[in-house]
Amino acid sequence: MDDxxxxxxxxxxCAQAAGSVSIIGLLLGTYSEQSKSLxxxxxxxxxxxxENEFLGACVRCGLCVxxxxxxxxxxxxxxxxxxxxxxxxxxxxxxxxxxxxxxxAAACPTDALSKxxxxxxxxxxGVAVLTGVDTCYSTTGVAxxxxxxxxxxxxxxxxxxEKTESNGRWYFxxxxxxEKCTGCGKCEKDCVTHEASIKVLPRNLVRHDLSAI
Amino acid sequence: MPANFKRNWFLRQRYLxxxxxxxxxxxxxxxxxxxxxxxxxxxxxxxxIFLDLIxxxxxxxxxxxxxxxxxxxxxxxxxxxxxxxxYMVIGGRAYCSWVCPINVVTDAAFWLRTRLGLNLSWQxxxxxxxxxxxxxxxxxxxxxxxxxxVVNPITMLQRGLVFGMGIAWAIVLxxxxxxxxxxxxxxxxxxCPVGAFYGxxxxxxxxxxxxxxxxxCTDCGDCFRVCPEPQVITLPLLGEENGxxxxxxxxxxxxxxxxxxxxxxxxxHFATRFExxxxxxxxx
Numbered sequence: 001m002d003d004x005x006x007x008x009x010x011x012x013x014c015a016q017a018a019g020s021v022s023i024i025g026l027l028l029g030t031y032s033e034q035s036k037s038l039x040x041x042x043x044x045x046x047x048x049x050x051e052n053e054f055l056g057a058c059v060r061c062g063l064c065v066x067x068x069x070x071x072x073x074x075x076x077x078x079x080x081x082x083x084x085x086x087x088x089x090x091x092x093x094x095x096x097x098x099x100x101x102x103x104x105a106a107a108c109p110t111d112a113l114s115k116x117x118x119x120x121x122x123x124x125x126g127v128a129v130l131t132g133v134d135t136c137y138s139t140t141g142v143a144x145x146x147x148x149x150x151x152x153x154x155x156x157x158x159x160x161x162e163k164t165e166s167n168g169r170w171y172f173x174x175x176x177x178x179e180k181c182t183g184c185g186k187c188e189k190d191c192v193t194h195e196a197s198i199k200v201l202p203r204n205l206v207r208h209d210l211s212a213i
Numbered sequence: 214m215p216a217n218f219k220r221n222w223f224l225r226q227r228y229l230x231x232x233x234x235x236x237x238x239x240x241x242x243x244x245x246x247x248x249x250x251x252x253x254x255x256x257x258x259x260x261x262i263f264l265d266l267i268x269x270x271x272x273x274x275x276x277x278x279x280x281x282x283x284x285x286x287x288x289x290x291x292x293x294x295x296x297x298x299x300y301m302v303i304g305g306r307a308y309c310s311w312v313c314p315i316n317v318v319t320d321a322a323f324w325l326r327t328r329l330g331l332n333l334s335w336q337x338x339x340x341x342x343x344x345x346x347x348x349x350x351x352x353x354x355x356x357x358x359x360x361x362x363v364v365n366p367i368t369m370l371q372r373g374l375v376f377g378m379g380i381a382w383a384i385v386l387x388x389x390x391x392x393x394x395x396x397x398x399x400x401x402x403x404x405c406p407v408g409a410f411y412g413x414x415x416x417x418x419x420x421x422x423x424x425x426x427x428x429x430c431t432d433c434g435d436c437f438r439v440c441p442e443p444q445v446i447t448l449p450l451l452g453e454e455n456g457x458x459x460x461x462x463x464x465x466x467x468x469x470x471x472x473x474x475x476x477x478x479x480x481x482h483f484a485t486r487f488e489x490x491x492x493x494x495x496x497x
Contacts, residue, residue, distance in 0.1 A: 017344055025348040032356050032363045056281030056357040059274050059289070060368065061260035062376050066246070077379025078369055084379070085259075085362065085372055109260045109268055110278065111286035 039081045040201055042088040043183060045073055046096060046123035047105035047113040051202075057112035060085025064104035064113060070097045073104060091185020091200045096125060098153050098184050121154060126183030127206045128159070128176045132197030138172050139164075148174050148187035148198050159187060174198060178206065219477045228470030235311045243375045257372045258312075259362070260292060268292035273410040274368075277353040277360060297414065303468070305415025309401060309408050310441075310469035314374070315367045318385055319401045322392035323441075334397040339444070339465070342409035349406050366400075367407055402441050408467075415464035422466060422473065423484035424450045424459040430480050436472035446472065450480070458489045 005013070036055055038044075045064050048054055064087050065073040072094045076082035087104075089096060098120045105113035117123060128148075130136060137145035138161070152159040158180040161172040174187075176198075185200045218225060239254075243261070246252040255262050260270040270292030278285055285293075300308055310316055352360035362368060366388050369381040388400050401408055424430075427450050436450070437443045445463040453459070473481040 017338065017341060021341065021344040021348045024345065025352050028349070028360055028364065029352045029356055032352065032358050032360050035363055036356075036358070053283060053357065056278055056353070056359060057283040057285075059259040059270065059278065059359065060362060060372065061256040061270075062372070063256045063260065063262060065376070066252075066255050075372065075376045077377045077381065078373065078384065079380035083363075084381075085368070085376075107262075109262075109270060109286055109288040109292055111284070111289075115286070 035083045037081075038083070038088075038202070040205060041090055041092075042076075042082045043091060043096075043125050043185060043200060043202075045087050045089070045104045045113055046098075046102055046120060046125055046182070047108075047115075047117035048125070049112060049114055054112055055083055055086065057110050058086050059110055059112075061109065062087070063107040063109065067103040067107040069099065069103065070094060072096055089185070091188040092196055093189075095185035095189040096123075096182075097186075098123070098182065121182065123182040123184070124203060125185075126200040127178045127181050127203050128183065128185075128187050128198050128200050129206055130174055130176065130197065131199045131201075132193060132195070135193050135195070136174065136197040137192065138174060141169065141171050144172070145192060146172065146174070147190045147192050151186040151190035153184060153186060154180050154182065158182070178203075225474055228474050232311050232469060233317070236314060236317060239312060240314065240371070240374060243371075247375065257368065257375050259368055259372070260289060267295070269296050272297045272414075273407055274359055274362060276410075277349060277362070280350045280353040281357040281359060282354070283357070300411060300414050301417060302419045304418045304420050304466070305411040305413065305464055306408060306467040307415075307418075307420075308411045309405075310467040313367055313401075313407075314370050315385070315388060315405075316401060318370075318389050319392045319398070322389045323398055326393050326397065331394065335395055335399070336397065337399065337403045339403055342404055342406055342412075345404060346406040346409040346413075361406060365407065367405075398441050402465075412464040415466065415468075418464075419485050420468060420483060421486045421488075422461040422468060422470070422481055423488055424461070424480050425482055425484065425488070426478065426480045427451075427453060427459050429478040431478060433477075435475040435477075436481070439471040439475050441469065441471075442466060460484065460486055460489055462486065 038051055049057060062075045065075055072089045073087045076084055076086050076088060078084045082088050100120055102117060102120050105117055133139050137143040146161050149159050149161050158177055160175050162175040164171055164173045183200045187198045188196045188200050191198050242254040246255055253264060258271060259274050262268050268288050268291060270289045272293040275285060275289060275293040349361040366384045370385050373381040392399050430450060436446055440446055442465040445461050445466040448457045449459050449461045
């Protein structure tokens with residue numbers, strides 16, 4: 001470089017560079033914050049740490065996707081509603097089969113899927129909620145359906161069929177016990193109504209803390 | 214450019230051919246798994262596992278994650294260290310010219326720009342990429358995310374090819390058009406913070422290009438025309454009178470070997486950064 005500049009010009013150029021880079025930084029930062037929103041239908045793999053920290057931990061390598069034996073997981077593609085490159089599944093398509101050895105979490109090199117999850121029954125991907133009380137065959141009395149109850153891998157604990165009476169009519173209501181539910185989505189997958197009457201939702205939408213009732 | 218070359222066609226293109234082979238075969242190693250069920254490299258450039266045995270993690274992504282406040286797992290830490298050592302040996306920005314898939318895109322844009330005779334160019338300052346590098350770390354820290362991965366065209370393209378593209382073609386096309394129309398070698402040689410990161414690694418790396426036979430230089434300018442970072446050649450090639458070493462020591466050099474390809478006088482070759490000292494010792 002042979003262009004000699006004085007201090008004034010030097011400082012001016014530095015300010016200019018810092019300014020333009022800051023503008024790009026602001027755009028990147030806001031875009032990055034914006035893309036953090038996770039739609040309720042997208043469920044993170046078992047062991048996923050808190051969503052706010054997850055995006056700083058997941059390097060989007062897809063090793064969890066590769067090691068899922070049921071092809072449950074996908075990496076979000078650019079343009080999807082889920083942050084690009086991060087893993088998720090849609091319970092109604094392929095739910096989590098709750099492998100005992102949790103291969104997806106074992107494959108994670110960055111601990112975005114925590115190794116602290118030892119027992120898959122302790123997974124907390126979300127909570128199932130009977131969203132379609134007025135469409136569920138059992139609650140409406142269309143049929144003695146208990147597909148969700150039969151699908152549930154935490155049998156007789158996460159979902160029970162509770163005998164309920166309403167206006168003199170007796171029926172069995174699928175009842176989710178949120179402290180046991182792992183959010184695997186098998187109930188949502190097996191629900192026989194056109195649109196699932198029971199759905200897995202993110203836990204923070206349903207209930208934060210059972211001890212704080 | 215001389216009309217009749219002293220060397221055959223292969224010698225004039227060999228490193229370009231080797232680089233394309235490296236770039237495409239690396240991609241192929243990632244694709245044999247999903248396409249045919251033979252898992253050689255699983256994952257993508259962000260992090261991968263070789264034959265279910267050796268883990269690789271991109272150290273720049275690793276660094277952003279750390280800035281974001283995440284405690285990376287042991288596996289990723291080992292993987293990042295492995296990659297770092299690897300590029301310390303083969304040259305930091307060898308990543309850019311031998312591995313990065315966007316390099317194929319921007320080289321294509323450069324080729325077309327030359328072919329079409331597009332001369333207009335907006336050239337950002339070369340060091341803006343280091344500012345951008347710092348910026349990505351700051352934004353990662355402020356948003357506790359891996360900021361550059363939200364837009365990084367390299368991983369977008371590579372992950373897209375291996376896992377599914379979505380509309381990531383748009384970003385790749387944007388980089389192509391930027392280099393074609395807006396800025397000559399704008400992306401890789403001026404802006405990309407990934408290249409900046411590997412450039413810093415390259416400041417200490419072992420394998421370097423050396424203008425060992427610079428006395429044979431005929432001042433034809435071929436090397437300057439093909440080099441993506443021509444400023445790195447000036448001193449080693451022309452600075453003999455000022456006592457400059459013939460070794461291209463700048464981290465900006467991508468070890469692409471195009472100068473070796475095009476020089477009919479065989480001025481350049483690949484050497485280690487210590488070649489000069491070794492020679493001096495031998496002479497003494």
